[in-house]
Amino acid sequence: xxxxxxxxxxxxxxxxxxxxxxxxxxxxxxxxxxxxxxxxxxxxxxxxxxxxxxxxxxxxxxxxxxxxxxxxxxxxxxxxxxxxxxxxxxxxxxxxxxxxxxxxxxxxxxxxxxxxxxxxxxxxxxxxxxxxxxxxxxxxxxxxxxxxxxxxxxxxxxxxxxxxxxxxxxxxxxxxxxxxxxxxxxxxxxxxxxxxxxxxxxxxxxxxxxxxxxxxxxxxxxxxxxxxxxxxxxxxxxxxxxxxxxxxxxxxxxxxxxxxxxxxxxxx
Amino acid sequence: xxxxxxxxxxxxxxxxxxxxxxxxxxxxxxxxxxxxxxxxxxxxxxxxxxxxxxxxxxxxxxxxxxxxxxxxxxxxxxxxxxxxxxxxxxxxxxxxxxxxxxxxxxxxxxxxxxxxxxxxxxxxxxxxxxxxxxxxxxxxxxxxxxxxxxxxxxxxxxxxxxxxxxxxxxxxxxxxxxxxxxxxxxxxxxxxxxxxxxxxxxxxxxxxxxxxxxxxxxxxxxxxxxxxxxxxxxxxxxxxxxxxxxxxxxxxxxxxxxxxxxxxxxxxxxxxxxxxxxxxxxxxxxxxxxxxxxxxxxxxxxxxxxxxxxxxxxxx
Numbered sequence: 001x002x003x004x005x006x007x008x009x010x011x012x013x014x015x016x017x018x019x020x021x022x023x024x025x026x027x028x029x030x031x032x033x034x035x036x037x038x039x040x041x042x043x044x045x046x047x048x049x050x051x052x053x054x055x056x057x058x059x060x061x062x063x064x065x066x067x068x069x070x071x072x073x074x075x076x077x078x079x080x081x082x083x084x085x086x087x088x089x090x091x092x093x094x095x096x097x098x099x100x101x102x103x104x105x106x107x108x109x110x111x112x113x114x115x116x117x118x119x120x121x122x123x124x125x126x127x128x129x130x131x132x133x134x135x136x137x138x139x140x141x142x143x144x145x146x147x148x149x150x151x152x153x154x155x156x157x158x159x160x161x162x163x164x165x166x167x168x169x170x171x172x173x174x175x176x177x178x179x180x181x182x183x184x185x186x187x188x189x190x191x192x193x194x195x196x197x198x199x200x201x202x203x204x205x206x207x208x209x210x211x212x213x214x215x216x217x218x219x220x221x222x223x224x225x226x227x228x229x230x231x232x233x234x235x236x237x238x239x240x241x242x243x244x245x246x247x248x249x250x251x252x253x254x255x256x257x258x259x260x261x262x263x264x265x266x267x268x
Numbered sequence: 269x270x271x272x273x274x275x276x277x278x279x280x281x282x283x284x285x286x287x288x289x290x291x292x293x294x295x296x297x298x299x300x301x302x303x304x305x306x307x308x309x310x311x312x313x314x315x316x317x318x319x320x321x322x323x324x325x326x327x328x329x330x331x332x333x334x335x336x337x338x339x340x341x342x343x344x345x346x347x348x349x350x351x352x353x354x355x356x357x358x359x360x361x362x363x364x365x366x367x368x369x370x371x372x373x374x375x376x377x378x379x380x381x382x383x384x385x386x387x388x389x390x391x392x393x394x395x396x397x398x399x400x401x402x403x404x405x406x407x408x409x410x411x412x413x414x415x416x417x418x419x420x421x422x423x424x425x426x427x428x429x430x431x432x433x434x435x436x437x438x439x440x441x442x443x444x445x446x447x448x449x450x451x452x453x454x455x456x457x458x459x460x461x462x463x464x465x466x467x468x469x470x471x472x473x474x475x476x477x478x479x480x481x482x483x484x485x486x487x488x489x490x491x492x493x494x495x496x497x498x499x500x501x502x503x504x505x506x507x508x509x510x511x512x513x514x515x516x517x518x519x520x521x522x523x524x525x526x527x528x529x530x531x532x533x534x535x536x537x538x539x540x541x542x543x544x545x546x547x548x549x550x551x552x553x554x555x556x557x558x559x560x561x562x563x564x565x566x567x568x569x570x571x572x573x574x575x576x577x578x579x580x581x582x583x584x
Binding site: 035039042043045046047048049050051052053054055058059061062065066068069072085086089090109110162163164166167168170171174255256258259260263266267268 | 316319320323326327328329330331332333334335336339340342343346347349350353388438441442445446448449554557558561562563564565566567568569571572575
């Protein structure tokens with residue numbers, strides 16, 4: 001890049017560093033992931049199995065939505081093309097979305113939602129612990145705030161995995177079915193995409209092998225208490241982080257983006 | 269026996285008249301207890317069913333900020349339901365029984381939630397008009413004679429006034445937006461205005477429970493008084509927004525320092541109460557379905573708690 005001494009000083013000061021600019025796709029991926037999971041959880045609102053759990057799911061959805069907004073705002077800043085958080089969330093197509101496949105899976109029954117949540121919480125919590133001491137100050141600040149919420153989420157979802165696994169015959173059958181359905185999406189979380197690999201080399205994205213170990217230990221502990229078996233030898237699906245999604249995401253986005261697509265360019 | 273009862277009854281009324289709060293352990297007439305259980309559970313049910321018409325739009329909210337506010341608002345309603353059920357439980361009602369009465373159709377909830385939410389402007393109208401009407405109904409309840417209900421209502425009202433402001437702000441944003449958005453706002457108002465006026469209940473002449481409830485200070489204003497207050501409060505706000513209230517008979521009355529307004533369509537009101545509103549069936553079905561599909565979850569939680577208790581007993 002050519003340096004020009006006549007360039008206004010503030011333009012260079014406001015622009016993110018070259019290393020930071022590389023972070024854009026990763027921050028966007030974090031934003032998409034939190035938004036899609038928040039959206040799925042919010043679908044339960046008013047339909048939960050117990051009023052207290054309806055409240056809990058809305059609460060967790062709100063945490064993820066808040067986290068998504070922080071990431072989108074930061075991503076917009078990193079990109080520096082004048083796009084807003086809403087432009088990024090509402091005006092990108094399914095193939096541009098970068099969330100892992102797990103979080104876009106439909107809610108299913110309460111067991112399906114709990115298993116999806118618990119697995120993601122395990123990844124999310126351990127990821128945030130790393131990001132909060134990472135080299136990027138802004139990402140560290142978002143992680144610092146979010147990890148407190150994630151600690152509560154993982155406690156909530158783990159407790160439900162235990163209740164359902166070690167509850168009744170029916171709850172056990174349902175939670176086992178959910179694990180069987182969703183396990184194939186668990187590998188992608190810690191399989192770095194090309195973007196992540198590059199950022200890992202630069203130190204911006206933590207080592208996923210270490211996170212995987214912590215996750216697996218956490219899952220094993222909770223499954224043991226729930227008297228559930230950890231599946232082995234499952235073929236792992238991936239692609240979400242590169243924009244190749246399951247069919248479910250298109251429907252979700254059709255609903256999520258309906259207003260912005262129908263009435264382009266308006267303020268709400 | 270009879271004289272003793274009368275004395276209790278008289279003492280009770282004397283406490284009410286002196287504005288002393290009635291607490292769960294105090295003696296109270298059966299009819300007072302029944303009236304309160306009916307009213308509080310109906311109120312709790314309204315919060316629960318009321319989550320559905322707005323919940324409808326959480327997944328379609330037009331911006332991340334709006335989505336977040338709407339989700340938080342609907343979650344508040346779940347919270348209101350929770351403390352109202354708890355208040356009713358202090359009178360000896362069980363949550364299971366109250367829910368069973370809702371699901372069987374025996375217990376009522378506010379009819380307003382049997383109207384559909386068809387556009388984003390409806391999120392504005394529900395907040396601005398429906399919550400506005402609810403606040404007028406509920407603020408006096410912060411001083412209602414039964415302590416736990418009054419205290420629950422203090423919290424509910426604080427949150428409701430925030431809800432109303434966010435509804436008004438949605439309307440204001442629409443009215444300051446494109447012609448399409450302004451039309452959306454007007455169309456919403458056209459549909460919600462009359463059903464909102466019905467939220468205050470039948471005209472005083474047709475409201476059989478009002479006199480007793482006023483006497484027990486469960487209720488502090490009559491239905492017609494509150495309806496008038498609402499119209500007087502809302503018309504200037506509609507004018508500020510540049511919207512037209514859909515009532516050709518609406519006119520300022522200098523002598524009474526309030527608006528005259530047209531007749532509410534009571535036939536529609538009773539029809540919706542009887543179950544013939546656009547969404548009565550869907551709303552109730554959605555609640556029944558959530559409850560039935562949640563049965564195995566509740567059973568699992570109980571079974572697990574029981575297992576845990578037994579294990580702890582063995583360990584000890």
